[in-house]
Amino acid sequence: MKYYERLVDLKCFSRSDVERLTKNKYTADSLIKEYKRKGYIESVRRDLFVAISMETKGPVANRYLIATNILRDNYISHHSAFEYYGYANQVFYEVYVSGEGRFVDFEYDHITYRYVAPRIGAGVSLKEDGVRVSDMEHTILDSINDFDKIGGLEELLRCLELINYADEEKLLLYLEAYHKQVLYQKTGYILEHLKKQLRISDNFFEVCKSKLKSSVRYLYTGIEHEPNTFNKRWKLVVPPDLMKLVSKGADVNAEV
Structure with a gap:
């Protein structure tokens, strides 16, 4: 001992x-x-x-600290970052980890640790508890970009409904780093439904809109086989009523 x-x-x-x-x-x-x-x-x-704790017989490190220490510069991302901040509707038995250090997915203590290649390098911080995690704006964009692979659209919307502020300057900075037209489209479309709650100005959406070209995109793969509508403003094929996917928010998008 x-x-x-x-x-x-x-x-x-x-x-x-x-x-x-x-x-x-x-x-x-x-x-x-x-x-x-x-x-x-x-x-x-x-x-x-x-x-291992002698009292609980379980690991003294939580899943987020374990993930941070898998390899150098790893950080918590996507839905796991929402969980860390307390903005997740559900807690998954998976931890999503990004960073330069790649690893093969593995399981420990009934939790699966999954590597996701980073899209941008900015917006990552080391917290006082030793956890390295993407900041809120980085997390929002990662989650919008990858919701069809991680968590799904409904869970993304439920997470976003729990957030009461997003820094639009950071969002624009990270969107520029992403350099993807379709992400400007998806981000503008989704966040416009929550602009009052997130305290995002109209200018943010005009900047996003200015990045659009003539191409039409789908909000997610497979929507062409579901009830859908074309959103002319964002040049996206989208669900007929986005916020009906979640139980609350019936009037969140009333002015959109």
Whole structure:
């Protein structure tokens, strides 16, 4: 138990972290084997370990801290970032992780950790609890861009309904970094339904609209086989009434 409390303080750690504690590579290897055998620590994946609480018998690190430590510069993204901020309608048994460090999806403690290639580099911060996460505006754009793969449109809308402010300058900065016309279309269309709640000015939507060209896009794959309508303003094929997809928000889009 000599090093246990220090490992609990670290929560997540690598083999090299244990070597720094013991000052000896061979001692570190022996310690890891012994502590795993006694249930003091568990292996999350190759070269990533977590300390186990003696009280709860579960990992002392939560899913978000574990995800942050998978590889250097990894951060929580997409729906998992909404969860971290407390803006998710549902908590998934998956954690979405982005960053330069790629990894093969894996499962630990009934949670699946999934890698998603980053679209932009800006808008990531390290929080006081050690979690690295995309900021709210980065998260909103990632989630709009990928909702057909992660979470779905209804869950995205429910998450957005819980947010009471979005920084439109950041949104425009990140949209420029994305450099995708269709994302300007989708973002303008979706956020215009929530512009009062998110406190986004009309100027934001005019900037988004100015990026549009003549091409018509679908809000999501497969909508052409469902009831739909053409939104002339955003040149998008969309559901007949977007906000009817969620239980509340019957009058959210009354002025759109």
